[in-house]
Amino acid sequence: MNTIPAEEAAAIYRNAVLKVMHRETQMVKTEESLGRITASAVYARYCSPLYNAAAMDGIAVISAHTATASEVTPLVLKQGVDYQVVDTGDPVRMPYDAVIMAEDLLDAEEDSVKITASVPAWQHIRPVGEDIVAGEMLLAGNHKIRPIDIGVLLSGGIVEIEAIKKPKAGIIPTGTEIIEADQVPREGDIIESNSRMFAAMTESSGGIPRRYPPIPDDYEKIKHAVQGAVKENDIVIVNAGSSAGTEDYTVHILKELGEVLVHGVAIKPGKPVILSIVEGKPVIGLPGYPVSAYIDFENFVRPVMDLYSGETNSSRNVMKAVLSKRLVSSLKHKEYVRVKVGKVDDRFVASPLARGAGAAMSLVRADGFCIIEKNSEGYEAGETVSVELFRDIEEISNTVVAIGSHDLILDILADRMPLTHPGIYLSSTHVGSMAGLMALKRGEAHIAPTHLLDEDTGVYNIPYLKRLFSDRDMVLIKGVRRIQGIIVKKGNPLGIKEIRDLTGVNYVNRQRGAGTRVFLDYKLKEAGIAPSEVNGYDREAATHMAVAALVKNGGADAGMGIYSAAKAMDLDFIPVGEEEYDFATEKKNLELPKIQAFIEVLKSSGFKEKAMTIGGYELSMAGEIIEV
Ligand SMILES: Nc1nc2c(c(=O)[nH]1)N[C@H]1C(S)=C(S)[C@@H](COP(=O)(O)OP(=O)(O)OC[C@H]3O[C@@H](n4cnc5c(N)ncnc54)[C@H](O)[C@@H]3O)O[C@H]1N2
Numbered sequence: 001m002n003t004i005p006a007e008e009a010a011a012i013y014r015n016a017v018l019k020v021m022h023r024e025t026q027m028v029k030t031e032e033s034l035g036r037i038t039a040s041a042v043y044a045r046y047c048s049p050l051y052n053a054a055a056m057d058g059i060a061v062i063s064a065h066t067a068t069a070s071e072v073t074p075l076v077l078k079q080g081v082d083y084q085v086v087d088t089g090d091p092v093r094m095p096y097d098a099v100i101m102a103e104d105l106l107d108a109e110e111d112s113v114k115i116t117a118s119v120p121a122w123q124h125i126r127p128v129g130e131d132i133v134a135g136e137m138l139l140a141g142n143h144k145i146r147p148i149d150i151g152v153l154l155s156g157g158i159v160e161i162e163a164i165k166k167p168k169a170g171i172i173p174t175g176t177e178i179i180e181a182d183q184v185p186r187e188g189d190i191i192e193s194n195s196r197m198f199a200a201m202t203e204s205s206g207g208i209p210r211r212y213p214p215i216p217d218d219y220e221k222i223k224h225a226v227q228g229a230v231k232e233n234d235i236v237i238v239n240a241g242s243s244a245g246t247e248d249y250t251v252h253i254l255k256e257l258g259e260v261l262v263h264g265v266a267i268k269p270g271k272p273v274i275l276s277i278v279e280g281k282p283v284i285g286l287p288g289y290p291v292s293a294y295i296d297f298e299n300f301v302r303p304v305m306d307l308y309s310g311e312t313n314s315s316r317n318v319m320k321a322v323l324s325k326r327l328v329s330s331l332k333h334k335e336y337v338r339v340k341v342g343k344v345d346d347r348f349v350a351s352p353l354a355r356g357a358g359a360a361m362s363l364v365r366a367d368g369f370c371i372i373e374k375n376s377e378g379y380e381a382g383e384t385v386s387v388e389l390f391r392d393i394e395e396i397s398n399t400v401v402a403i404g405s406h407d408l409i410l411d412i413l414a415d416r417m418p419l420t421h422p423g424i425y426l427s428s429t430h431v432g433s434m435a436g437l438m439a440l441k442r443g444e445a446h447i448a449p450t451h452l453l454d455e456d457t458g459v460y461n462i463p464y465l466k467r468l469f470s471d472r473d474m475v476l477i478k479g480v481r482r483i484q485g486i487i488v489k490k491g492n493p494l495g496i497k498e499i500r501d502l503t504g505v506n507y508v509n510r511q512r513g514a515g516t517r518v519f520l521d522y523k524l525k526e527a528g529i530a531p532s533e534v535n536g537y538d539r540e541a542a543t544h545m546a547v548a549a550l551v552k553n554g555g556a557d558a559g560m561g562i563y564s565a566a567k568a569m570d571l572d573f574i575p576v577g578e579e580e581y582d583f584a585t586e587k588k589n590l591e592l593p594k595i596q597a598f599i600e601v602l603k604s605s606g607f608k609e610k611a612m613t614i615g616g617y618e619l620s621m622a623g624e625i626i627e628v
Pocket residue numbers: 001173174175177178190191192193194195239240241242243244245248269270271272286287288289290292357
């Protein structure tokens with residue numbers, strides 16, 4: 001597949017679409033026009049106010065009659081002769097030409113008042129057309145209607161507007177392996193999700209989605225579906241089958257039915273996009289991988305949708321951040337790397353997430369894209385890069401960044417934080433205890449969840465902080481005591497009882513620097529077993545849940561981990577010992593409101609109750625501060 005640069009592909013396609021497209025318009029009731037886009041300028045029918053109106057509650061007077069009033073020569077005015085009582089909004093008719101506020105009247109009687117100042121003509125009167133003059137332009141064409149616009153349109157006598165018709169987008173998922181989301185998946189099945197994502201993206205870019213049922217990989221069936229969808233919609237999206245597989249028919253079908261302008265762009269993820277015109281309508285083939293599909297939708301579908309809908313989906317905010325990890329990329333394509341951004345010590349730090357095209361969660365977790373242009377080999381750790389944001393800078397700034405060891409209580413804390421402390425969030429990245437402490441040292445995290453046993457003293461965490469942060473004031477925010485043990489299949493078919501039994505089974509270990517691995521090493525040493533005696537000692541999984549998942553699906557017989565992970569996956573658990581899982585931070589961070597919020601949540605009964613339902617925790621010290 002030959003690829004061309006993404007910008008070139010978008011420009012070629014835009015020109016081709018502009019040649020065939022036409023925008024349609026429709027009349028829309030003003031009160032239902034929120035978010036719609038005006039097809040042409042809208043002019044007022046009426047003035048507003050329609051008449052000279054009192055701007056205050058009080059009396060309407062003839063300004064000339066008040067000329068002699070002053071503090072020393074108060075003036076008495078007679079109702080019906082010199083004034084008329086008015087409320088805000090009442091018409092003020094000639095000869096009355098000014099309003100005096102009720103508060104400024106003295107000795108108010110049934111039919112007379114006293115004033116102590118003269119008033120200029122037109123005081124407190126809103127003259128005809130002060131706000132809107134009949135015939136005036138209220139809104140320009142191509143304007144997206146906001147709530148205030150609706151108010152002004154109605155005040156100006158406009159009860160319906162001519163709006164640009166929303167484009168209809170037909171969405172066809174394809175693939176024999178695809179099943180609907182309400183079916184139970186078996187091996188080889190993929191739950192259909194992309195089309196629903198496209199539908200939501202279509203709506204958010206001002207279009208009307210129409211989703212068709214999934215079509216198996218069958219040339220004639222897909223062709224038939226595309227022909228039907230082209231008739232019924234303005235734009236058509238065909239999903240999957242865009243690359244080079246034996247059943248990737250989309251490009252051949254589109255070549256048969258119309259003209260393919262582009263197949264393959266130098267962009268990653270998202271390479272095999274197909275941009276075509278069939279029967280004068282844009283038909284776009286998007287790749288099956290969700291991240292590829294998302295990025296291609298943003299780059300190629302949305303701009304086309306905008307041409308039809310009149311939307312100007314404004315570009316994302318861009319910010320500068322320091323990269324936490326080296327990022328290497330090929331010169332051959334522009335790459336969209338998903339990053340998490342955190343604000344630590346007044347510095348924004350971008351941490352790259354999983355880069356695979358199938359890693360949809362990387363998009364969920366991401367705060368933005370770090371884009372590595374074609375012809376760039378990437379960036380070094382510590383370099384300042386631009387990040388295209390999906391999230392508010394404010395939100396990012398109010399997020400506690402935790403990098404380190406994983407425990408399910410982190411998820412509970414993250415879930416509870418915005419409930420009890422609105423506007424404050426917790427984001428956690430799981431890299432193991434030691435790597436977390438290193439991230440803390442480099443200023444990439446606020447807190448590092450850690451459970452590292454010091455073999456010499458038998459003390460958890462504190463010896464490591466003393467050793468690694470000798471030049472800084474550190475504290476340990478106490479977390480939980482939790483049970484470490486051996487995770488085995490339900491029913492423990494191999495009869496594993498203790499560390500010694502690990503020599504005879506297929507074990508899965510944790511990565512170097514993970515607290516659980518340090519714990520295993522300690523226990524092996526205690527039992528006089530060499531690591532080489534454990535079959536699978538060198539095989540590494542990244543989290544407790546990853547270990548549990550491997551045991552669950554038969555990839556391993558046993559792995560060391562926490563009770564809650566075994567319970568979450570309905571596995572058996574052989575307790576081996578208790579350990580302390582705490583949060584390391586710099587002492588100065590304790591003053592940050594977001595860290596205070598974190599500690600409050602950790603101490604809260606709501607959090608503790610939730611953690612107890614998972615089981616395997618002892619929480620009496622949670623939230624206490626230990627100076628190191
Ligand atoms: N030999 C080659 N193989 C691949 C190439 C290549 O150039 N040569 N390109 C790779 C790249 S890059 C991408 S991206 C993908 C594109 O895949 P397709 O568009 O052909 O799609 P499929 O292979 O049918 O599916 C890929 C993947 O996505 C899942 N999928 C498909 N539809 C949906 C849906 N509606 N909802 C959720 N998930 C969906 C599908 O099951 C597959 O797992 O090709 C590479 N291969």
